[in-house]
Amino acid sequence: MSKAPKLTIKNLHASVDGKEILKGVNLEVKGGEVHAIMGPNGTGKSTLASALMGHPRYEVTQGEVTLDGENLLEMEVDERARAGLFLAMQYPAEVSGVTNSDFLRSSINAKRGEGNEISLMKFIRELDKKMELLEMDEKFATRYLNEGFSGGEKKRNEILQMMMLQPRIAIMDEIDSGLDIDALKVVAKGVNSMLSDELGVLMITHYQRLLNYIKPDYVHVFMQGRIVKSGGPELAERLEAEGYDWVKEELGIEDETVGQKA
Amino acid sequence: MAQNIPEISEYRYGFRDKDVSVFRSKKGLSRQVVEEISRMKGEPEWMLDFRLKALEQFYKMPMPESTNSKWFSLLPGNLDELDFDDITYYVKPSERQGRSWDEVPDEIKQTFDKLGIPEAEQKFLAGVSAQYESEVVYHNMQKELEEQGVIFCDTDTALREYPELLKEYFGTVVPITDNKFAALNSAVWSGGSFIYVPKGVRCEVPLQAYFRINSENMGQFERTLIIVDEGAFVHYVEGCTAPIYSTDSLHSAVVEIVVKDNARCRYTTIQNWAPNIYNLVTKRAVAHAGAHMEWVDGNIGSKLTMKYPAVIMKGEGAKADILSIAVAGKGQHQDAGAKVVALAPNCTSTIISKSISKQGGKVTYRGLTAFGKNAEGSKANVKCDTLILDDQSTSDTIPYNEIKADNVTLEHEATVSKVSEEQLFYLMSRGLSENEATQMIIMGFIEPFTKELPMEYAVEMNRLIKFEMEGSIG
Numbered sequence: 001m002s003k004a005p006k007l008t009i010k011n012l013h014a015s016v017d018g019k020e021i022l023k024g025v026n027l028e029v030k031g032g033e034v035h036a037i038m039g040p041n042g043t044g045k046s047t048l049a050s051a052l053m054g055h056p057r058y059e060v061t062q063g064e065v066t067l068d069g070e071n072l073l074e075m076e077v078d079e080r081a082r083a084g085l086f087l088a089m090q091y092p093a094e095v096s097g098v099t100n101s102d103f104l105r106s107s108i109n110a111k112r113g114e115g116n117e118i119s120l121m122k123f124i125r126e127l128d129k130k131m132e133l134l135e136m137d138e139k140f141a142t143r144y145l146n147e148g149f150s151g152g153e154k155k156r157n158e159i160l161q162m163m164m165l166q167p168r169i170a171i172m173d174e175i176d177s178g179l180d181i182d183a184l185k186v187v188a189k190g191v192n193s194m195l196s197d198e199l200g201v202l203m204i205t206h207y208q209r210l211l212n213y214i215k216p217d218y219v220h221v222f223m224q225g226r227i228v229k230s231g232g233p234e235l236a237e238r239l240e241a242e243g244y245d246w247v248k249e250e251l252g253i254e255d256e257t258v259g260q261k262a
Numbered sequence: 263m264a265q266n267i268p269e270i271s272e273y274r275y276g277f278r279d280k281d282v283s284v285f286r287s288k289k290g291l292s293r294q295v296v297e298e299i300s301r302m303k304g305e306p307e308w309m310l311d312f313r314l315k316a317l318e319q320f321y322k323m324p325m326p327e328s329t330n331s332k333w334f335s336l337l338p339g340n341l342d343e344l345d346f347d348d349i350t351y352y353v354k355p356s357e358r359q360g361r362s363w364d365e366v367p368d369e370i371k372q373t374f375d376k377l378g379i380p381e382a383e384q385k386f387l388a389g390v391s392a393q394y395e396s397e398v399v400y401h402n403m404q405k406e407l408e409e410q411g412v413i414f415c416d417t418d419t420a421l422r423e424y425p426e427l428l429k430e431y432f433g434t435v436v437p438i439t440d441n442k443f444a445a446l447n448s449a450v451w452s453g454g455s456f457i458y459v460p461k462g463v464r465c466e467v468p469l470q471a472y473f474r475i476n477s478e479n480m481g482q483f484e485r486t487l488i489i490v491d492e493g494a495f496v497h498y499v500e501g502c503t504a505p506i507y508s509t510d511s512l513h514s515a516v517v518e519i520v521v522k523d524n525a526r527c528r529y530t531t532i533q534n535w536a537p538n539i540y541n542l543v544t545k546r547a548v549a550h551a552g553a554h555m556e557w558v559d560g561n562i563g564s565k566l567t568m569k570y571p572a573v574i575m576k577g578e579g580a581k582a583d584i585l586s587i588a589v590a591g592k593g594q595h596q597d598a599g600a601k602v603v604a605l606a607p608n609c610t611s612t613i614i615s616k617s618i619s620k621q622g623g624k625v626t627y628r629g630l631t632a633f634g635k636n637a638e639g640s641k642a643n644v645k646c647d648t649l650i651l652d653d654q655s656t657s658d659t660i661p662y663n664e665i666k667a668d669n670v671t672l673e674h675e676a677t678v679s680k681v682s683e684e685q686l687f688y689l690m691s692r693g694l695s696e697n698e699a700t701q702m703i704i705m706g707f708i709e710p711f712t713k714e715l716p717m718e719y720a721v722e723m724n725r726l727i728k729f730e731m732e733g734s735i736g
Contacts (some may be wrong), residue, residue: 054691056687097707
């Protein structure tokens with residue numbers, strides 16, 4: 001692998017249907033770092049995740065984002081993925097008739113490029129190993145992509161894809177929502193198994209709970225479409241104990257959602 | 263993002279070869295043409311009579327838009343441009359039929375080589391028949407099947423060698439009065455396959471026929487008759503292609519199948535005619551007690567297809583499964599569907615139809631589910647799914663139901679969908695290009711069809727669909 005990855009977000013503004021949701025996000029995520037973005041509902045956290053991945057509904061109106069120095073905003077969604085960006089989605093789409101394993105293999109090969117496809121045997125070995133770690137029944141390989149999966153199964157499947165695709169920067173959008181404690185532990189085990197200097201992680205959540213299992217190096221509080229406060233793991237603990245009110249008070253914020261002008 | 267849709271690529275089987283025919287009838291249809299065909303084939307008197315009666319019927323019957331056949335009224339696609347006087351009804355490509363590819367005239371053999379037929383035969387088929395224009399030019403079957411009494415030959419040969427079987431079954435499933443195109447086929451038919459599987463014999467490996475039209479303004483009217491005797495099984499596969507010309511050709515086949523008690527027949531078609539072919543085909547099976555008829559019907563090519571594979575369940579406990587896909591691109595109309603008729607108690611049928619329209623293409627599902635008065639305890643399940651790829655393309659679902667019995671179950675389910683932005687975003691976020699992602703969604707959509715094909719065909723089918731969808735995304 002080349003040098004450690006680096007995602008740089010500068011003054012990012014984005015809107016959906018003409019309404020501005022992101023209002024100046026600044027953040028840098030480097031290989032070996034785990035960042036957590038926390039915040040109440042409706043503050044624009046998920047919009048940040050989708051806008052970074054290039055969802056067509058979100059229009060970036062200002063600012064810049066680079067991945068390893070390359071302008072991410074000029075890339076198509078698939079180019080971003082091939083450049084090493086990954087988004088574990090809160091609500092992954094279902095695709096009937098396409099098996100999980102076919103999809104994974106096509107995705108891996110899309111990244112590796114023609115003439116450099118992964119061998120079938122190697123793929124199966126890797127897949128088996130990772131599914132075992134995530135305690136997924138082997139029948140998930142042949143089931144149709146997310147079709148009929150429970151919420152927890154979908155989340156595991158997202159992490160499985162992340163482990164197979166080995167991104168440089170992984171964004172996880174509320175990967176803990178709807179998981180019971182056992183499932184959460186399994187998902188965390190998967191993520192932790194990947195942590196290295198070659199991966200930067202950006203976790204979006206509103207519960208501190210996840211952070212008991214995946215230890216963040218940096219914690220950011222998201223309100224009104226931007227990061228309003230940053231700190232270390234102790235910030236997450238204080239949020240868990242005291243909620244968000246003290247942050248709002250400290251910063252003089254009345255309505256933390258993006259509905260209100262900052 | 264979802265607006266960019268791959269375009270149809272050029273039709274890849276559109277090459278044409280030199281005309282090597284040894285005889286072609288004069289253009290247009292007349293009593294003389296029919297008599298000439300029969301004479302050249304040296305047919306018995308009864309067949310000539312059959313042809314002439316059919317010709318009368320053909321002249322009498324109106325075009326399908328106002329035809330009311332017993333089971334069905336057809337409201338077809340546009341047939342205005344079809345000119346019966348501008349068609350050559352009989353073209354004899356060679357003097358004799360080969361049993362090895364070496365005996366087939368070079369030009370014709372090259373065509374089938376290009377289509378990969380001899381190769382397929384070696385790899386995975388128990389028997390192959392290849393029809394070029396009006397006649398079958400190559401025919402071969404594995405010895406083991408022959409020894410078990412299986413007959414697989416072209417229908418002309420069958421008429422000479424098995425006249426009693428032909429006399430008993432020919433025209434009994436699809437009568438000449440059925441519809442105008444069945445009457446036309448009955449008058450000028452040539453070639454097609456004849457299969458007889460004796461009691462209890464199971465042909466585990468498929469038999470295949472391949473149909474190729476080479477001439478311009480040519481009409482191909484093959485006639486296929488399959489009889490599966492009690493407890494027997496056969497899987498028959500057919501494929502079709504033609505060159506592209508600026509004017510249209512007509513393919514109007516009749517397929518009759520008799521599945522006797524507890525027998526099973528599976529008939530798989532992948533029709534990939536050039537986009538200037540009218541494909542107007544009548545396919546029907548009669549299933550006796552405990553028999554099982556399966557139609558697996560893929561329509562990818564042609565200008566207009568009107569084809570509704572049918573099963574008439576005559577005996578108690580008969581089963582019908584009809585699985586079809588239709589893909590309509592620019593200038594194409596696939597008017598396809600299925601018909602199931604239960605005439606005995608406890609019959610079950612399933613119809614699954616998958617259609618895709620793109621670039622202004624039009625797909626129509628037209629289906630009939632009928633329960634006669636003796637059909638108590640019968641069940642039918644119909645599921646039609648359509649995927650529309652852009653705003654210019656259309657889809658219609660026209661189901662007819664006829665219920666004359668008590669205590670029957672009919673379920674009908676129809677969905678229409680588009681490739682969703684969320685699906686595309688999801689697949690692309692894993693590194694697949696928009697084109698690859700769209701293809702994957704489409705392949706997933708037709709997967710219930712492809713999984714029913716023999717492996718080699720499934721691979722070919724996937725390749726074909728990918729090829730169809732390959733396109734212009736920048």
